[in-house]
Amino acid sequence: MKTIKAMMEHLYWADERILTALQKSETRNKDLLKLVRHVAVAERVWLSRLHGKGSGQYSLWEEAEDLSVIRSMFEENAKQYRVYMEGLDQSRLDEMLDYANQSGVLFQTSVRDILSQVVLHGQYHRGQINQALRIESAEPVQIDYITFARL
Template structure:
């Protein structure tokens, strides 16, 4: 599998895993999304919003339309509104990867960090980071979901490949 195909698969997997997490969140009792939790962003809704913010920042940089958002911004406190925004962002990520070509993927990206100066990294590293960051915080949300009483989710990449993308 070439690099472009790999990132296209990762975009589809990312959306699939997010759907499973969103479905679990939708079944929670009132107040559970906002309840204080032990995590870097101390509730499920704050962690979900952080992921949306980060994806907007990273995709904006990659697409040449950078945004300026605080990493702890709450873009959507209402879960139904959040879900619509998350699904739209996942569709944008998939569309972005569908138009990638090997030359663009291999090129460097210079961007302005939210916390420091400018950096230059290969686009493939930035894109890999975006998906890795999603997985990192999605795991935290998964842990919070279990704490809230949901069943563990089978959202690893191998499950996606076995179910959808074999």
């Protein structure tokens, strides 16, 4: 449980760092903004599923123009995930949850694997965002877990 909680804390930290780097870059790259919005929405989709709710109302790949709106999404996600994690008991990590993906296909996945997906999915895309910042000659940001763990 301690590891998953630490990984989630890293997620909040890394999300904030990547948002700050994007803001600092003043990028207008629509694909890049669409990608960072995707990360925020995906976090929200999984949280909805963890709460036993549907996620069909969320669109994972919409255009985004306003980084402040995306930032608000990440802040709300972090707040809600913190509440969820505080109420999560070790014994529930292997509990299986039934849900439908965005295409309506039914799946069953453990809470542990869902939380791992949230963490790893975000890190994958933050790496892509950093690469895009580098291509735009903007400064990428350090988001490695070890950097977070050394704080």
